[in-house]
Amino acid sequence: MLETNWKKELLTEQQKVAKDCICPTCGGNASNQTLDCNYCGNENLAFKKDIxxxxxxxxxxxxxxxxxxxxMISLLKLGEYSSLVxxxxxxxxxxxYLSWSETIIDKLISAKELxxxxxxxxxxxxxxxxxxxxxxASVMQNLVIANTARQAVHYSxxxxxxxxxxxxxxxxxxxxKEAxxxxxxxxxxxxxxxxxxxARIDEKNFDDFMQHGGTFILNTxxxxxxxxxxxxxxxxxxxEDRNDLIMFYESIVRSKKPEIYDDNYLNMLVEIDARVYGAIIEQQFLKTMFGVSVESIKREYEADYALxxxxxxxxxxxxxxxxxxxxVLSSLNEDPELYDKWSQFHYEFVKDNGCIRFKTTSELIDDCLYNSDSAKNNLYYALIDNSRKRDMAMESRQQMSSSVTM
Ligand SMILES: [Zn+2]
Ligand SMILES: [Zn+2]
Incomplete structure (x- = not known):
């Protein structure tokens, strides 16, 4: 990647510092005076070696x-530890850094080679x-992407x-932060x-971006x-909301029946949610960097947003x-341990005499009343609404069967 060896070495070491400066015993940061842990005082040998x-x-x-x-960038990234080296x-x-970045930004804006x-x-x-x-750094990053998107300059x-x-x-x-x-x-x-x-980005998707530009890669x-x-x-x-619950249910059903993913690809909420977000990111980039809004992305986004x-x-x-x-209810009764493992189930289902069932509308209303997190009100309203629909469907089924037996 980098042409000179010392740059490779410097990069490797500075990345090690970012990891090793954290004390393995207590998680505290190493002191830039003594090199030992600021909090527990333990000696941090790995960090000393990196320095x-x-x-x-x-x-x-x-x-x-x-x-x-x-x-200069290495020192910048070392932050307070730069004083040690x-x-x-x-x-x-x-x-x-400021004066260097100004010249780079000028070159990037006027699409000059670097x-x-x-x-x-x-x-x-x-x-x-x-x-x-x-x-x-964000400005430079967005300009590098934008210049590649419009194929104005070819960077490495x-x-x-x-x-x-x-x-x-x-x-x-x-x-x-682990992403x-x-x-x-x-x-x-x-x-x-x-x-x-x-996250894995397909090589072809990246090569295509390098050779033809466009902004699809931001969507990805x-x-x-x-x-x-x-x-x-x-x-x-x-x-946070009912969609989180639905996506969780999808993952539970998918772990038992993987084919649900392909059979419902366009309706899977995990995909719809990801498509909407991907479209937002691409559209935002187009707006900020080029001042345009692309109709086709917007239409796609609107259709997905409705779903x-x-x-x-x-x-x-x-x-x-x-x-x-x-x-999900039948999966839970087949495999009751799942209920205890994931607290997400406890919103809509309850264990009753060893058997798992839907909470009744009145139980959900109680949950809503006793819930102290107002950010979750909409979740409870949606669950209550859904439960009422279930009650109504049940009533009309009962009426139908009683009219048949009459
Ligand atoms: Zn410590
Ligand atoms: Zn996806």
Whole structure:
């Protein structure tokens, strides 16, 4: 990736520092005075070693090499720890960074070529998924993506990939700090996929972006970031609204009957939710960077948004149309341990004499009254509404059967 060895070494070491500065015993940060843990005082050997190695790498550089913006970015990323390896103050480093980033932004805006040296410094800035929040960095990242999108300049694939990775981090890292992104050859026709907290972007999707531009890749980033957020909410039993519950039910049914995914692809709420988010991210980028709004994306988004708000739980399962909740109820009675494992079930279902059943409308109303989290009111209203519909359907079934027996 990087042409010179010392840059590779410096990058590796500075990434190690970001990890190792956290005390393995208590999780506290290492002190930039004593190098030991600020909180429990334990000696942090790994961190000391990293600092020694960085000092070595920098010590072997010539005057000229030390002026390379790559070094300045490394120091910037080391933050308070830069004082351990350099005489420059944080103020000096920030000043240098600001003036360098201004010239880069000018070049990016006027679509001028960047030198290899500047591209490599930018690769360091965007990082390899080590999320670095900085206003100028976001501006440069968006300009690199925009210039590639309109094929105004051809940057190195590493730089463009770095910009996309940084963009992905902005979409998800604040919610899910374990999230990572990688480039991989995926099944034909798959633009991206998400598994647990890893987003995979198809190599062809990326190559296509490099060669032909466009903004579809931002849609993919948004789409896969959203799947990661869905996974995060599921793993942590976070339910903010009825859609979170429906998506959770989909995952439960899918784990028992994987074919539900393909049989209902266009109606799966996890996909609709991810498509809506992907479209929003692409559209926002187009608006901010090019001042345009693309009708086709908007139309697609509107159609999906309607599906997102209608709370339809009808799915095709085993060639029959069934409500997801009913399918979940039978799964729960087949496998009652599930009920205790996931608290998401406790909103709509209750264990009653060893048997799991739907909560009654009156039980749901009680839950709503005793609920202290006002953000969840809409969730309860939706559940009560749904339960009433179930009551009505039950009544009309009973009336029908009594009129038949008469
Ligand atoms: Zn400690
Ligand atoms: Zn998807």
């Amino acid at each position: 020694e190695r960085i000092t070595d790498v920098l010590g072997n550089l010539s005057e000229e090499q030390l002026k390379d913006p790559f070094v 350099s005489d420059l103050s944080m103020e000096d480093i920030n000043k240098e 030198t290899v040296v500047d591209q490599e410094a930018l690769i360091n800035l965007f990082g390899n998924g080590d999320f670095y929040q900085n206003e100028k 694939p590493e730089l463009v990939y770095g910009a996309l990775q940084q963009c992905f981090c902005q979409l998800i890292k604040l919610n899910v 990572t992104m990688e480039k991989k050859k995926l099944e034909e026709g798959t633009a991206g996929e998400a598994q647990s907290y890893i 980033l948004g789409h896969e970031a959203r799947h990661i957020y869905q996974n995060y909410k599921r793993y942590h039993s976070i339910v 997102l708000t209608n709370h339809d739980t009808m799915r095709v399962i085993d060639d029959k149309k069934v409500h997801l909740e009913e399918e």
